[in-house]
Amino acid sequence: MPSFANPFVGNVNRKMTDQELANAIRLDIAGELEAIYLYDAHAAATDNELAKKVLADIRDEEKQHMGELLTLLMHLDPTEKELFDHGAGEVREMMEELEKIGKKKKK
Ligand SMILES: [Fe+2]
Structure with missing residues (x-):
């Protein structure tokens, strides 16, 4: 089970701000990841x-x-999308470097 603290338990008196909702979505994503792991196992x-x-x-x-929640999270927190995109770019650069090394070794 996810071990993140859930700050929204019992919150029925007001609606969440978008920032609070983004945090709730992160918790939901953790639940999806755990479910994926368990069903696969x-x-x-x-x-x-x-x-x-x-x-x-x-x-x-x-x-x-997961895809739906990540898309929603990036909509709610555009800064998060920038960081995700930045991280994805770093991985693509590493893949390209490894591909170049692999091509050099084949020669
Ligand atoms: Fe689900």
């Missing part, structure tokens, strides 16, 4: 073909939820 731990198929299908639905 359970599917791998059984030889029951139907269970494997159902669990893998649910796992993949959770991945779609």
Whole structure:
């Protein structure tokens, strides 16, 4: 189970600000990640073909939820999108460097 503190438990007296909502979405994302991990582990731990198929299908639905939540988070917190994009760019640079090294080794 996610171990993040949930600051929204019992909050029924007011609506969240967008910043509070962004934090809630981060907690929701953690829940999706945990669900993906658990469904995948359970599917791998059984030889029951139907269970494997159902669990893998649910796992993949959770991945779609991740995409929805990440997109919502980036909408709510545009700074977060900039940071995600920056991180993705760094990984792409590393991939390109490794690709160049691989090509040099093949020569
Ligand atoms: Fe989900």
